[in-house]
Amino acid sequence: MSPAPAAVPGADPAAVGPWLADRLGDPAWRDCALSPIGAGRSNLTYRVQSAAGAVVLRRPPVGQVAATAHDMGRERRIISGLADSDVPVPAVLAWSDGGPPVDAPCYVMELVDGVVPLGTLPPGWAETPDERRRAGDALVDVLVRLHSVDPAAHGLADFGRPEGFMARQVRRWVTQWEHARVAVPEEGIAEPLQSLADALADALPTTQRHTIVHGDYRLDNCIFAADDPGTIKAVLDWEMSTLGDPLADLGLLLVYWREADDGPAWRDSRGVPGPTALPGFPRRAEIAGRYAAATGLDLAPLPWYVAFGAFKLAVVLAGIVARVRAGMVPETMAVGLGSVLPLVTLGRHVLAEGLD
Structure with a gap:
């Protein structure tokens, strides 16, 4: 038997996986792994990986509920609102106003592949x-x-x-x-x-x-x-x-x-x-x-x-x-x-x- 995926601060795959399976209508999400994305200085971001694919989960910083609950709602609303504009934004796939899967407001969006220019540019990208x-x-x-x-x-x-x-x-x-x-x-x-x-x-x-x-x-x-x-x-x-x-x-x-x-x-x-x-x-x-x-x-x-x-x-x-x-x-x-x-x-x- 494979060991259970390890929890990361602010999100437990044992809770996230079943919730995603229910919200996205695919049981393959039940067994998933989470890995943090970015420095986590504001809202927390995770890559969620499973046999069904990969998505991104956003939630408030741990221990800061009141203001960040508002932030999650604002983020989801603005991204959803801009979905049919010519401003490129990820698609929102699922959300929670609190409780499961992370005991706080959160939402899940599509994983967009590409380059985020952090610090130094990656080799082979924008070289000229x-x-x-x-x-x-x-x-x-x-x-x-x-x-x-x-x-x-x-x-x-x-x-x-x-x-x-x-x-x-x-x-x-x-x-x-x-x-x-x-x-x-x-x-x-x-x-x-x-x-x-x-x-x-x-x-x-x-x-x-x-x-x-x-x-x-x-x-x-x-x-x-x-x-x-x-x-x-x-x-x-x-x-x-x-x-x-x-x-x-x-x-x-x-x-x-x-x-x-x-x-x-x-x-x-x-x-x-x-x-x-x-x-x-x-x-x-x-x-x-x-x-x-x-x-x-x-x-x-x-x-x-x-x-x-x-x-x-x-x-x-x-x-x-x-x-x-x-x-x-x-x-x-x-x-x-x-x-x-x-x-x-x-x-x-x-x-x-x-x-x-």
Whole structure:
């Protein structure tokens, strides 16, 4: 007799398999194996493998029920809503609002094969500058397509409250910082972070358009075709999606972006390695220009959105550190993330000096 598949934190194949067999109508799912995908710093993701095939299971972080139950519903709803749009998303196959199979809200989606550009590029993929340019252009073009979707036409008219979105976002992340600050060991963060929050609140730009906002749009939240770097097969990680100001997505994307000749403020804020400094990838100015040409939006206030992105990412990092120090998640989740203060410094620099 084969040993029972081992459980992984947050999901037990002995519970997941029978549930999938029932929901998908195939008894071959009963005997399955689960393996974690990604770092697990937000919602937890698993590959579920069986004789019936492979799918992906998403659930909230263990021990954080209230907020993440909402996240699961939002993720499933936005992916389902975009299924008939020209934004590439995985198909939702099954879901639970709580209880079995993981004692928390969860959903199962199709496994999309392809390349997720994490850190360094895999050998043989996007090896030439032209291929890397096409990957960068595809990233911008899919973002433009997302921001062109009519929410009402896809059952998403009530997916968020777009009026006053950026003002609420600043307040929200200040509140998140207040919850995390007592556990963050770095000295000298509180004053500059609050100063950045105040500066953002005092200079709120006028929103030009309301659209679906992804909330964490970046290169490694996309699956690219293995045989074509210029094709994105699926956009992932929709847990912060809502209706709001589309330039928030563009600003955060530029915070993640790296260039080979970045100045100190940009260079020092890099916590996690990324490939976009390689020859061929478009520069931040080129990304902004391509986006502006396609959307018609005025990018004069873009430095504010980039500064907000740096502020938001700094608070997200502080929250991860706080959860590690509280013993809520393993210490490995904070490995390689860098520190909070350089992101705050970047935000202040961009507000004062622009994107150079």
